[in-house]
Amino acid sequence: MSNKPISGPHVAATRRVDQIMRLVILALAPATACGVFLFGWPALYLLAVTVLSAMAFEGLCLKMKGVAAMPYLRDGSAIVTGLLVAMTLPPWAPWWIGVVGSALAIVLGKHVYGGLGQNLFNPAMLARVALLISFPIEMTTWANVSPLFTGPGVIDSLAITFSGLENPDAVTGATTLGWVKTEFSQNRLLPGSLIEYSGFLAFLGWERGSLGETSSLLLLAGGIWLMRQGVIKWHIPVSLLFSILLLSTIFHTWDSQHYLGPWVHLNSGAVMLVAFFIATDYVTSPNTPLGQVVFGAGCGLLIFVIRSWGGYPEGTGFAILLMNAVTPLIDHYIRPRIYGRYRNGKPLDISNS
Amino acid sequence: MFALFENPRLRGGIHAEEHKSETSPLSIVTDFPMPKKLYIPVQQHVGKPAEPVVKVGEKVLKGQLLAYSQGTISAPVHAPTSGIIADVKDFPAPHPSALPIRTVVIESDGKEQWAQLIVPEDPFQLEPEEICQRVGAAGVVGLGGAVFPSAVKLSLGRKNKIHTLLINAGECEPYLTCDDRLMQERAEQIVAGIRLMLRGMDAPKAMVGIEDNKPEAFAAMQTAARDFPNIVVAQVPTRYPMGWDRQMLRYLTGQEIPADGRATDIGVVVHNVATAFAVYQAICLGQPLISRVVTVSGAAVAKPRNVEVPIGTLMSEVLAFCGLEKSKMARLVMGGPMMGDALPIAEVPVVKACNGILALSHADIDEPAIQPCIRCSSCVTACPVGLLPLEMASRIKANQLDSAVDLGLKDCISCGSCSYVCPSNIPLVHYFKFASGELVKRQQAEHKAEQTKRLVEDRNNRMERARLEAEAEALRAQEARAARLAAAQQAQAAPAEETV
Numbered sequence: 095m096s097n098k099p100i101s102g103p104h105v106a107a108t109r110r111v112d113q114i115m116r117l118v119i120l121a122l123a124p125a126t127a128c129g130v131f132l133f134g135w136p137a138l139y140l141l142a143v144t145v146l147s148a149m150a151f152e153g154l155c156l157k158m159k160g161v162a163a164m165p166y167l168r169d170g171s172a173i174v175t176g177l178l179v180a181m182t183l184p185p186w187a188p189w190w191i192g193v194v195g196s197a198l199a200i201v202l203g204k205h206v207y208g209g210l211g212q213n214l215f216n217p218a219m220l221a222r223v224a225l226l227i228s229f230p231i232e233m234t235t236w237a238n239v240s241p242l243f244t245g246p247g248v249i250d251s252l253a254i255t256f257s258g259l260e261n262p263d264a265v266t267g268a269t270t271l272g273w274v275k276t277e278f279s280q281n282r283l284l285p286g287s288l289i290e291y292s293g294f295l296a297f298l299g300w301e302r303g304s305l306g307e308t309s310s311l312l313l314l315a316g317g318i319w320l321m322r323q324g325v326i327k328w329h330i331p332v333s334l335l336f337s338i339l340l341l342s343t344i345f346h347t348w349d350s351q352h353y354l355g356p357w358v359h360l361n362s363g364a365v366m367l368v369a370f371f372i373a374t375d376y377v378t379s380p381n382t383p384l385g386q387v388v389f390g391a392g393c394g395l396l397i398f399v400i401r402s403w404g405g406y407p408e409g410t411g412f413a414i415l416l417m418n419a420v421t422p423l424i425d426h427y428i429r430p431r432i433y434g435r436y437r438n439g440k441p442l443d444i445s446n447s
Numbered sequence: 448m449f450a451l452f453e454n455p456r457l458r459g460g461i462h463a464e465e466h467k468s469e470t471s472p473l474s475i476v477t478d479f480p481m482p483k484k485l486y487i488p489v490q491q492h493v494g495k496p497a498e499p500v501v502k503v504g505e506k507v508l509k510g511q512l513l514a515y516s517q518g519t520i521s522a523p524v525h526a527p528t529s530g531i532i533a534d535v536k537d538f539p540a541p542h543p544s545a546l547p548i549r550t551v552v553i554e555s556d557g558k559e560q561w562a563q564l565i566v567p568e569d570p571f572q573l574e575p576e577e578i579c580q581r582v583g584a585a586g587v588v589g590l591g592g593a594v595f596p597s598a599v600k601l602s603l604g605r606k607n608k609i610h611t612l613l614i615n616a617g618e619c620e621p622y623l624t625c626d627d628r629l630m631q632e633r634a635e636q637i638v639a640g641i642r643l644m645l646r647g648m649d650a651p652k653a654m655v656g657i658e659d660n661k662p663e664a665f666a667a668m669q670t671a672a673r674d675f676p677n678i679v680v681a682q683v684p685t686r687y688p689m690g691w692d693r694q695m696l697r698y699l700t701g702q703e704i705p706a707d708g709r710a711t712d713i714g715v716v717v718h719n720v721a722t723a724f725a726v727y728q729a730i731c732l733g734q735p736l737i738s739r740v741v742t743v744s745g746a747a748v749a750k751p752r753n754v755e756v757p758i759g760t761l762m763s764e765v766l767a768f769c770g771l772e773k774s775k776m777a778r779l780v781m782g783g784p785m786m787g788d789a790l791p792i793a794e795v796p797v798v799k800a801c802n803g804i805l806a807l808s809h810a811d812i813d814e815p816a817i818q819p820c821i822r823c824s825s826c827v828t829a830c831p832v833g834l835l836p837l838e839m840a841s842r843i844k845a846n847q848l849d850s851a852v853d854l855g856l857k858d859c860i861s862c863g864s865c866s867y868v869c870p871s872n873i874p875l876v877h878y879f880k881f882a883s884g885e886l887v888k889r890q891q892a893e894h895k896a897e898q899t900k901r902l903v904e905d906r907n908n909r910m911e912r913a914r915l916e917a918e919a920e921a922l923r924a925q926e927a928r929a930a931r932l933a934a935a936q937q938a939q940a941a942p943a944e945e946t947v
Binding site for chain 1: 458461463464543621693697703704705706707708712713778780784785786787788789805807811812813814815816818819820821822823824827828830831832833834835837838854855858861863866867868869870871872874876877880
């Protein structure tokens, strides 16, 4: 039964919240599948744990609020959050990391603020950053690429995910960004430290990294598809990627020994995932096109700054959270010009028009 | 797709599901049977209601004046057919409230006998004042739905310096095709109407804006206007609300009307295309506005089409004529589905403002439950005015009306684009209408409070004055008494002295 008052318009577009969420899940599917393929069964288990616990926490929170859980669970927002949390975790992370991540995202990132549409910070990024600070070891243990059927089997993988078996057969190493950071700290210069790096393989996803963020290609494809579907607009992704591109080009040209080039920057870590799927989060990004451009450029700037001069090799999580905090400010100052008025709200002069 | 390079002259808007193909290929039905009874409200325009000049029992001819206009902004109404005045009474109006308004009821005699019509020899030689006067006397009002008396607009144009007459033929509302058909079938008459309007307000050129989803209408109008270089027929993109005159004006000329101004302030007058046809009828044929083309559509109508209907016909009769399937009808709407009004009953008359009668089915209106706002900002993108509907709604919800006004609540045109695109199905327009109503109420309450305060102050002042006067009076009386007493004492004392 509709709870809508009888008032125009008497017709409406047919795209609903749950359809939007479904499209986002579809757009993320290739990159997620790629992650599962590259990192084997443990990745799949972790994914399942994270998504299921996200839904469980969502249901729990709704129950505590005294709201019927089913309509909200069906809207798919909890699944998207769980999925995004999983995609930012090391693929062989133990199960409890996934559960704690989902709890942080859903309870602390979403329902503490009042639920869907009310949160200030992106839940998935909040969870990731909180995990990174709280459990640095688990969050920076990166599995080598070991495609499905070549790595640990179905049963062995259960042990990796659920009983915290560490480091079977020494299959871990650093991510590109982490490696470079360490090399810098030991005063080694760039060209030497990047010998092993293959830009093309990294673009495809053949690289150590979080579960769902290694394949720039598939994330880019998913993101462009989402744009074509009209779910997201170009403003945030383009300005974010462009500002990283610009800054890294400038600094790399100026001092190629100490600054990574644009290709490595755009291709590593969570940049693609963040540009198309996290920074574009409706709830935590500005409302106006211009505001979105400012927001995206700000994210790109912060990512570059944290990566280049900060203490962490990867800066996307922090950058997003910082910009999320600025969103209300951007929305306050950047508003569309109203028809027949100047930007300051004064009516146009009759002589000028 | 990416819309990287949006046309800077085109902002916001939506592409709603059209439903125009049901009626756009079908010719206008002109043989609608004259109903037994017609109900003609005396107010079919903005401004003052007209004043009836006929008495019950009186015989009237088709086109005869029923009620004359009152004041500067008003329009007369005429008899759509010949017959007997059966009643002058209050009758439900085609309005969401269905509140009764003063209505002249005519019982038709079936003879369709015209009153004498005055046709000028050469209409295009008439003086501008004469054109305005005749248009006014024929009861022509804006037929796009706003029903502003056309003669007033023409005179307004004559008083200002007008460089362009903009003919709004956007017809951006889904379902509606009455203007489309009118242009396809009566383009030459429309062009004649436009020429008369140009003459009536002494303007050099006219621009006709037609959405590009009506190629036949565009072609017909272009052909009809080919001999008149001062009438430009232009295509505009199909994007609701293109029929909002300010949007079309901006698209065609790049000009914007200041927020506190009118089109005449920048040298433009906007008229609807159907109005141009009515002007032609009024002057070249001498016929007042007594019928109009109405789109009858919606999934609950078996034979959707455009029908030329006498003003005053009950909508129920029009719907029956077009094969209404009552069980299927979920909502009756007058006008388009975006800005039209839902009517509680079908026993209301067709009026000059009525460009569509839509019998929508449940599938047409599809109403899932309202969900929380996910701040997707689709509404911001869709708003043609440049407002932030989601922000305004959240502030209205928090009862912060003033801050909603700061965001531009008063600039909202209630076009419904935001509600249309909202994935959470939030009735945004409803919020804005509610808030505007609250503001009016608040203003009235403030006004009343002020008045009460003034009255109380006046009363206090009066009381104070009365008190002071009374005191002064008392003082005077006392003094007088004292004086009298003194005099008496003196008088008493004097004889006493004498006696001493």
